[in-house]
Amino acid sequence: MTTSGWIQITIYMVVLLLLVRPLGSYMARVYEGERSFVTPLLGPLERFLYRLGRSFGLRPDAEMEWGSYAIAVLLFNFLGFVFVFGVERLQQFLPGNPQHLTNVSPDLAFNTAVSFISNTNWQSYAGESTMSYLTQMLALTSQNFLSAATGMAVLAAVIRGFARQSASTLGNFWADVLRSVVYILLPLSVVFAILLVSQGVVQTLSAPHTVQLVQPTVDASGQTVTQQTIAVGPVASQEAIKMLGTNGGGFFNVNSAHPFENPTPLTNFLELLAILLIPAALCYTFGSMVKDTRKGWAILAAMVAMFVILLGVTVWAEQTGNPSMAALGVDTAPGDLQAGGNMEGKEVRFGITNSALWATATTAASSGSVNSMHDSFMPLGGMVPMWLMQLGEVVFGGAGSGLYGMLAFVIIAVFVAGLIVGRTPEYLGKKIEAYEMKMASIMVLVPVVVVLIGAAIAVVIPAGVRAVSNPGAHGFSEILYAFSSAGNNNGSAFAGLGSNNFFYNLALGLAMLFGRYWSAIPALAIAGSLVRKKKAPEGAGTLPAQGPLFVIWLISVVVIVGALSFFPALALGPIVEHLQLR
Amino acid sequence: MKQLLKSAFIVFLMLTVLTGVMYPLAITGVARMLFSHRANGSLLVKDGREIGSEFIGQPFDDPRYFWSRLSATGPFPYNASASSGSNYGPLNPALKQAVEARIKALRAADPGNDAPVPVDLVTASASGLDPHITVAAAQYQAIRVARQRGWPEAQVEQLVAQFTEGQQWGMLGERRVNVLKRKNVDLSQVR
Numbered sequence: 038m039t040t041s042g043w044i045q046i047t048i049y050m051v052v053l054l055l056l057v058r059p060l061g062s063y064m065a066r067v068y069e070g071e072r073s074f075v076t077p078l079l080g081p082l083e084r085f086l087y088r089l090g091r092s093f094g095l096r097p098d099a100e101m102e103w104g105s106y107a108i109a110v111l112l113f114n115f116l117g118f119v120f121v122f123g124v125e126r127l128q129q130f131l132p133g134n135p136q137h138l139t140n141v142s143p144d145l146a147f148n149t150a151v152s153f154i155s156n157t158n159w160q161s162y163a164g165e166s167t168m169s170y171l172t173q174m175l176a177l178t179s180q181n182f183l184s185a186a187t188g189m190a191v192l193a194a195v196i197r198g199f200a201r202q203s204a205s206t207l208g209n210f211w212a213d214v215l216r217s218v219v220y221i222l223l224p225l226s227v228v229f230a231i232l233l234v235s236q237g238v239v240q241t242l243s244a245p246h247t248v249q250l251v252q253p254t255v256d257a258s259g260q261t262v263t264q265q266t267i268a269v270g271p272v273a274s275q276e277a278i279k280m281l282g283t284n285g286g287g288f289f290n291v292n293s294a295h296p297f298e299n300p301t302p303l304t305n306f307l308e309l310l311a312i313l314l315i316p317a318a319l320c321y322t323f324g325s326m327v328k329d330t331r332k333g334w335a336i337l338a339a340m341v342a343m344f345v346i347l348l349g350v351t352v353w354a355e356q357t358g359n360p361s362m363a364a365l366g367v368d369t370a371p372g373d374l375q376a377g378g379n380m381e382g383k384e385v386r387f388g389i390t391n392s393a394l395w396a397t398a399t400t401a402a403s404s405g406s407v408n409s410m411h412d413s414f415m416p417l418g419g420m421v422p423m424w425l426m427q428l429g430e431v432v433f434g435g436a437g438s439g440l441y442g443m444l445a446f447v448i449i450a451v452f453v454a455g456l457i458v459g460r461t462p463e464y465l466g467k468k469i470e471a472y473e474m475k476m477a478s479i480m481v482l483v484p485v486v487v488v489l490i491g492a493a494i495a496v497v498i499p500a501g502v503r504a505v506s507n508p509g510a511h512g513f514s515e516i517l518y519a520f521s522s523a524g525n526n527n528g529s530a531f532a533g534l535g536s537n538n539f540f541y542n543l544a545l546g547l548a549m550l551f552g553r554y555w556s557a558i559p560a561l562a563i564a565g566s567l568v569r570k571k572k573a574p575e576g577a578g579t580l581p582a583q584g585p586l587f588v589i590w591l592i593s594v595v596v597i598v599g600a601l602s603f604f605p606a607l608a609l610g611p612i613v614e615h616l617q618l619r
Numbered sequence: 620m621k622q623l624l625k626s627a628f629i630v631f632l633m634l635t636v637l638t639g640v641m642y643p644l645a646i647t648g649v650a651r652m653l654f655s656h657r658a659n660g661s662l663l664v665k666d667g668r669e670i671g672s673e674f675i676g677q678p679f680d681d682p683r684y685f686w687s688r689l690s691a692t693g694p695f696p697y698n699a700s701a702s703s704g705s706n707y708g709p710l711n712p713a714l715k716q717a718v719e720a721r722i723k724a725l726r727a728a729d730p731g732n733d734a735p736v737p738v739d740l741v742t743a744s745a746s747g748l749d750p751h752i753t754v755a756a757a758q759y760q761a762i763r764v765a766r767q768r769g770w771p772e773a774q775v776e777q778l779v780a781q782f783t784e785g786q787q788w789g790m791l792g793e794r795r796v797n798v799l800k801r802k803n804v805d806l807s808q809v810r
Contacts, residue, residue, distance in 0.1 A: 044790055086633050093629040094622060105623065112627040120635065165700055179639030183631075211630050218634055223642065230646045231653070237674055240650040240658040245700060248662070248669045251803055254678040256695035267672055267699040269660050273650060274643035291702040294745035296674035297660070302792020358738070359709045365718055368735035374755035376793050381714060381742040382704045385688070385751035388793035392745075409745045410704035413714075511708035533706030617710060 038352055039371050042390035046348070049306070049394065050341075053313055057337065060314065061321025067220045068193040068213065068326065075220065083219050090211070097215065100206035103565025106194050107558050109210035110187060114154045117180055121150035124176040125168070133171025135244035141167065148542035153177055155553035156184035156435050158279070158286030158405055158528040159545060161537040165268035165289050170242055173288060178275045182226075185282025185315075186217035188437030191557050192319060193217075195441045196326045198564025199465050202572045207564055221315070222282060230277035232307060237300035240273040272297055280311035283435045285405030285528045293395070293408040294384055305391055305408060312395075312404045316433040319440050327465055331583040336443055339591045343432045344401050347421045351393040354418030355379050360618055379418070382410030393418065400425040403435035405528025412507070412515065412531040416618065419514065420611035422529065426521045428599040429484055435526060438553075441560040443595075445477040447582070448563070450594040452477075454580055464582055466572035473566060476559040483555040485602045487524035487548045492517045492606065500540035506533035510617070514610035523548035663800060673800040675699050676750040682728040683767045684806060685752070685760050687798045688739055689721060692747035705743040717743070729763040751795035754783050757802070764806070778802065 066073045072080075087097050101109065125141035128134055141149065145161055152159045153176070162168065168177065190213035197207045234240050246267045253263045272288045276298050279286055289295040299305050317337060324333020358369040358378040371377035376388030383392045392409035399406050400422035411419055425432055431443040452469050455462025462469040495501030495516045505512035515531040522529055523545040530536070536545065581587060650658035661673045671677055676687045678696040690696035691705035707714035721741045726732065737755035757779045765775040782801035786792050796802065 041786070041790070041793075048790065086637075089633060090626070090629050094625045095629055096622075096626070108620070109623055109627065112623055113631060116627055116631045120631070163701065163703075165702065174643040175635070175639040178643055179635045182638040183634055186634075211626055214630065215634070218638060223638065226642070227646065231649060234646075234650040234654045234658050237657050237661050239660050240647050241660070242647060243659070246660055246662060246669060246672075248671050250677050251670055251799065251807055252677070252679050252681055252684060254680075254695055254697070257693065262695045265671065265675070265677060265697065265699050267660060267675055268702075271643045271647055273658075274646040278638075289702050289746075291704060291746040291748075294704070295702050296672075296676075296746060296748055296750060300661075300674045302787040306791050361709075361715065362718065362738060362741075363735075365715070365741075366722055366733075366735055367718065367738050367741055368755070369738045372755070374758065374794070375737050375739060375753035377738060379709065380738045381707060381709070382745045383742075384745050384749050385739050385753055385795045386749075386792050391792060407745075410706055412706040412708060413704065415709055506706060507708040507711050509708075509710060511710060514708075531706070532704065533708075614708070614710060 038356055039390070042352065045390050046394060049309060050345070053310060053317060056314060057318045057321050060318035061333070062325050064221060064318060064322040065325035067216050068196070068322065075224065079219055079224065083215065086215055086219070095211060097209055097212040099209055101209055102206050103194070103561045106207050106210050107561045110191060110557060111554070113210070113214065114187060117154040117183055118150045121153055121176040121180055122146050124172050125149060128169045128172045131169070131171050133174070133242070134169035136169065138167065138169050144539045144542040145537055148546040151546040151549050152528065153180035153286060154184055155526050155549045156188055156282070156284060156403065156438065157523060157526040157549045157553070158284045159523055159530065159549065160286055160528070161542055163290035164287055165270070170270050173275060174271050177286060178278060181275065181278040181282050181284040181286065182218055182222050183214070185222060185278070185284060185436040186214045188435050189217045189221070189319070190214045190437070191560060192437035192441050195444065195560050195564040196323050198567040199467060200327045201568050202570065204568050207561070207568060222278060225281050226277040229281065229307065229311065230273045233273040233276055233304055236304045238273040238276055238304060239269045239297045240271055241269050242271060243269065245269055269297065276308070279406060280308045280404070281315060283312065283316060283402050283404045285399065287406060293406050294410070299408055302386055302391070305387055309391070309395055309398055312398045312402050312406070313433050315436045316402050316439045319437065323440060329465065332465065335583040335588050336440070336447065336591070338588045340432050340443070342588065343592055343595070344397065347425060348394060348397040351397050351418050351421045352390060354415040355393045356389045357415070359415065379413070379415050382413030384409065396422050397425065399529055400527055401432040403430040403439060403525065403527045405522065407529050410532060411518070411529060412533045416611040416615035419531070420607060423514070423518050423521050423611065424599065424603065424607065426525045426527045427488060427603045428595055429481060430525045430527060431595060438526065438556065442480060442556060445480040445560065446595050447591060448473055448477040449481065450591045451580065451582060453594065454590060458580065460578060460580065463573060463579065466575060467567045467570045468573070473563050476563045479559045480556045481598060484524045484552045487551045488520045489602070489606060491520035491524060491544055491548050495520065495544065498540070500538065504535040504538065504541060506535065510610055510614040514614065517606055517610050519545060520548055524552045526552050663804065665804060670804065671799050673797065674750055675748050677799050679798065679803060680724070682763055685757060685764060685798050685802045686725070686740070688749050688752060689717060689741070689743040690747040691743040697748060699748055702746045702748055704745045704747060732762065734759065750797050750799055752798055754779070754794050754796060757783070757796040778805070
C-alpha cells in the first residue's frame with residue numbers, strides 16, 4: 038500500500054474519531070430533551086411543528102410503552118411506503134418532470150418504496166432515466182430523512198430501556214422522530230449540501246443540458262453522435278442526507294462514482310466521513326444516556342477494530358490488482374504518476390485507496406452508496422464488503438439500527454460469557470434472561486435466514502439465474518451479494534445483476550422488510566422488558582462490559598456468528614474465484 | 620390506535636413537506652445565489668457555445684487528442700444521461716477482450732511505442748463519465764500527440780505538467796489530468 042494511502046486513511050480515522058464525542062453528546066442532549074447551543078435557532082421550528090401537530094391531536098409528551106412505540110414505527114413507515122409508491126406510480130401526471138419520464142412499473146415501485154422506508158436504498162433502477170425531479174425530492178429525499186430518523190428514534194427508545202429502571206415506557210416516537218430530523222439530520226444536511234454544491238455537485242431544477250462533443254463519436258449501431266446530453270437535477274440536497282442518514286440511494290445510476298454526486302477528492306472525503314459519522318457518534322450517545330461512557334467506547338472500539346482490519350484486506354486486494362493484466366502489457370504498479378492496482382470500475386480521482394476505503398465504510402455502515410463498482414473488485418476485495426453486510430450491519434451499521442443490532446450481539450456476548458463462568462449474565466446492571474436472549478437471537482438470525490434462503494431460491498429458478506451478468510463463481514457472488522445487501526438493509530450491489538424484474542423486485546423487497554422490522558421490533562421488545570427491571574449495582578462479581586477483554590470477546594461473538602453462517606456460501610463465490618486467479 | 624394513526628398522518632405530512640419540499644427548494648435557491656455556475660453543472664463555454672462540463676468526460680479516439688478512459692455507457696461511450704460501469708468481474712473474458720482491444724488501438728495509433736500501458740487507460744471507469752486520466756496515462760500519450768501535431772515533445776510534456784491537478788489540499792485523492800477541460804479544449808483551439 039502507498040504512503041499517500043496510509044496518510045489518507047489515518048486522516049480519515051482521526052477526524053472521524055475526533056467528532057464522535059462532540060456529536061455524540063449533542064445527540065444525547067437531543068434525545069433527553071435538553072437545550073443546547075442550537076436551541077435558539079431550531080427551537081422555534083420544533084415548537085411550530087408541535088403546535089401544528091397538537092391541533093391534529095398529536096401528543097408529543099405522552100410516554101409510550103414498547104408496543105405502542107413499535108406500532109407507531111410501523112404506521113409511520115407504512116404511510117411512507119404508500120406515499121413513495123403513489124408518487125412513483127403517478128409521476129408522469131405530476132409536475133417537476135422536465136424529462137417527461139413515464140410512471141414507474143408496479144414491481145419496481147414496490148421495491149423502491151420498501152427500499153427507501155427501510156433505510157436500505159437498494160436501487161433496481163437508474164435514477165437519471167427513471168425518477169422525475171419531483172419523485173427524487175418529494176418521495177425519495179424525504180424518506181432518506183425519515184427512514185434514518187426512524188432508526189435513530191428506535192435506538193433512543195432502546196437506550197432508554199437500559200437507562201431507566203422499574204419503569205414501563207420508552208419515550209415518545211413522534212417526538213424522537215421530529216427531534217432527530219429538526220436537530221440532527223436537517224441542520225447537518227443543510228450545511229453539507231451547500232458545501233457539496235461549492236465543490237461542483239449540481240443542484241438545479243432545469244432540464245438536462247445538451248452540448249456539442251469536442252470530437253464526435255459513434256454509437257453501438259454505427260450512427261454518428263455529435264451531442265452529449267448531461268443529466269442534472271436537485272442532487273446536492275439528496276446527496277447530503279443520503280450520506281448522513283446511512284441511506285445510500287443515489288440520484289444517478291452510478292451513485293457517488295458520478296462526477297456530479299462526488300466531483301472532487303474533498304467531496305469524497307466529506308461524504309466518506311458522513312457515512313460513519315452518525316453511527317459512530319451514537320455509540321457515545323449511548324454511553325452518555327446510560328451514564329457510563331466506557332460502555333459506549335467499548336462498543337465503538339470493537340467496531341473500529343473490525344473495520345480497520347477488514348479495510349486492510351480490501352486495500353491490499355485492490356492495490357495488488359488483477360494478475361492477468363501484466364501479461365497483456367498493462368502497467369499496474371503504483372507510483373507517483375498513477376494509483377495502479379485494479380482500476381476497472383474505479384475513478385481516477387479516487388484511485389485505489391479511496392475506492393477501497395469507501396467500499397469498506399459503506400458496507401460496515403448500512404449506507405450502500407458506492408464510489409466504485411464493487412462487481413469489478415478483486416474476489417477478496419469484494420468479499421469484505423459482502424461479509425461486512427452479512428455480519429448483520431453492526432460494524433457501525435445504519436443510523437440507529439447499527440447500534441441496536443450491535444446491542445443484540447452484546448446481549449448474546451454477556452449471556453454466553455455468563456454461562457461460561459457460571460454467573461447470572463447482566464449488562465448495565467440489568468439481568469439478561471431468556472426473553473432478552475430470544476429476542477436478540479431473532480435479531481441476529483432472521484437476516485441470516487433471509488440472505489441464505491433468498492440466495493438459495495434465486496440460484497435454482499430461471500428468473501434468478503438469468504439476471505446474472507458475469508460467468509462462473511462471480512455470477513453466484515452477484516446473487517449472494519444482492520440478498521446480503523437487501524436482508525441487512527445495506528443497498529449496495531454487485532450491479533451487473535439485472536435486478537429490475539418481477540422476481541428480484543419482489544424477493545429483494547421482502548428481504549428488506551424482514552431485515553428491517555424483524556430487527557427493530559425485537560429490539561424494542563428487549564427494551565420493553567429491560568425497562569421494567571431494577572438496576573443491580575455493579576459488584577466484585579460483575580463481569581465488566583468494557584476494557585480490552587470485553588472488546589475482544591464481543592468481536593469474537595460477532596465474527597464467529599458471521600463466519601459460521603456464511604463461510605460455506607462465501608466458499609462457493611469469492612473464495613473459489615480467488616483460487617482461480619492467476 | 621386511532622390516536623396513533625392520526626399522529627402518524629400529521630407527523631408524516633409535516634416532515635415530508637419540510638424535508639421533501641422546503642429543504643430541497645431552499646438548497647436550490649441558496650445554491651443558485653452563491654454558486655450558480657457549480658449548481659448548474661460547471662459548464663465549459665468556448666466561443667459562446669457550451670462544449671461540455673468540466674466534471675463530465677467525453678470520448679476521444681483521434682490520435683491528435685489525448686484519449687479518455689474506456690466508458691461502459693450505452694449506446695455510446697460517455698453518454699451523460701446513462702451513467703454506468705462495465706461491472707465485469709476480474710475473471711470475465713469480456714474484461715480481457717476489452718483490455719486487449721484497447722491496447723491494440725493505442726498501439727495502432729502510436730506505432731513503435733511498446734511501453735506497458737497505464738492501467739487506467741485500458742479499464743472502464745465506475746461512472747463511464749470519468750473526466751480524468753492519471754499523469755502516467757497523460758505522459759504515455761504525450762509523445763503521440765506531439766508527433767501527430769508536429770510539435771516538439773517538450774512542449775506537450777510541458778502542457779501535461781501544467782495541467783496536472785495535484786492532490787486536493789496536498790493530501791486528498793490522486794494526482795490527475797482533466798482530459799476535456801484542459802488538454803483537449805486547449806488543443807482544439809490550436810488545431
